[in-house]
Amino acid sequence: MSAPIPSEPWQWPEAHWRAVANKVRAGRRLVHDDPARRWPGGARTAVLLTWDSDHETPYLRDAQTSPGSMAMGEYGSRVAVPKILDMLARHEIPASFYVPAVSALLHPEDIEAYAAGGHEVAAHGWIHERNTQLPYEAELDLIGRAADVLEELSGTRPVGIRTPSWDFSDSTLRVIRELGFVYDSSLMADDEPYELLADGAPTGIVEIPVEWVRDDAPYFMMDRFGGLRPHLSPYEVERIWIDEFEGAYAEGGLFELTMHPHISGHRSRLAMIERVIEHIRAKGDVWFGTHAQLAEHVRGQFDLG
Numbered sequence: 001m002s003a004p005i006p007s008e009p010w011q012w013p014e015a016h017w018r019a020v021a022n023k024v025r026a027g028r029r030l031v032h033d034d035p036a037r038r039w040p041g042g043a044r045t046a047v048l049l050t051w052d053s054d055h056e057t058p059y060l061r062d063a064q065t066s067p068g069s070m071a072m073g074e075y076g077s078r079v080a081v082p083k084i085l086d087m088l089a090r091h092e093i094p095a096s097f098y099v100p101a102v103s104a105l106l107h108p109e110d111i112e113a114y115a116a117g118g119h120e121v122a123a124h125g126w127i128h129e130r131n132t133q134l135p136y137e138a139e140l141d142l143i144g145r146a147a148d149v150l151e152e153l154s155g156t157r158p159v160g161i162r163t164p165s166w167d168f169s170d171s172t173l174r175v176i177r178e179l180g181f182v183y184d185s186s187l188m189a190d191d192e193p194y195e196l197l198a199d200g201a202p203t204g205i206v207e208i209p210v211e212w213v214r215d216d217a218p219y220f221m222m223d224r225f226g227g228l229r230p231h232l233s234p235y236e237v238e239r240i241w242i243d244e245f246e247g248a249y250a251e252g253g254l255f256e257l258t259m260h261p262h263i264s265g266h267r268s269r270l271a272m273i274e275r276v277i278e279h280i281r282a283k284g285d286v287w288f289g290t291h292a293q294l295a296e297h298v299r300g301q302f303d304l305g
Contacts, residue, residue: 025189039297040297045249046289049256051096052259053124054128077106082113100126115154123160136175182295214255238272
């Protein structure tokens with residue numbers, strides 16, 4: 001019988017901390033050596049604009065059921081989504097919308113509009129649950145039912161997932177594989193797409209990485225009864241995101257933004273996002289696409305069977 005694992009991490013034997021660190025790991029970079037073949041259309045840089053259409057679900061998850069909380073989420077669908085879709089249509093940009101199932105059921109017209117606009121609808125949990133607080137069976141059930149809802153409302157089964165709050169549990173990769181998703185967009189081990197490893201073994205799952213610096217929530221979220229009150233100026237965030245894009249452009253890499261309609265869909269912030277788009281457009285040799293399109297592109301260049 002093996003010895004029990006000590007409760008304190010500083011007491012863990014090497015075999016244990018190595019196993020923990022390697023449970024889900026970054027494998028090979030899925031970036032072609034030839035820059036002319038790296039991104040679709042031979043573009044120098046790939047740009048992915050994504051919105052997590054959470055709306056009321058983070059409040060519902062935490063049982064914050066006051067009309068005030070519901071109204072803050074409702075704004076995302078009622079006001080922000082039509083403006084976002086109009087902006088994307090004017091610039092002829094396809095985007096990826098990650099939608100919790102409860103949000104989709106509350107606002108089915110959103111899903112219809114995303115699909116009609118040629119955008120990707122991808123999985124984002126059931127009610128914006130925290131996966132690390134769930135057993136495997138519950139996580140599998142919730143994500144499976146969420147995929148069913150999105151398929152019914154959009155007409156297409158989602159091929160990708162972004163875990164709510166990027167909360168990736170010890171079971172999440174197993175769930176992703178069992179449900180047949182081809183990509184994930186929840187982890188942060190690289191700037192470029194990479195293959196996920198499970199306990200050191202390649203999985204064939206494409207990871208399209210995210211980062212808090214390219215997410216609107218850390219800059220704009222607020223809790224009037226708590227200490228969460230950053231509310232940066234949109235011009236400050238614009239400078240950060242443009243610098244991030246310029247770095248990706250210089251390296252011939254990937255630039256991805258994660259936004260939320262109920263957070264960045266307000267007037268001053270949406271104007272800032274449009275200025276960022278215009279800055280990117282001015283470069284010329286940039287490809288705008290969805291996560292599903294990028295995953296298909298890299299899977300076609302690498303053996304991910």
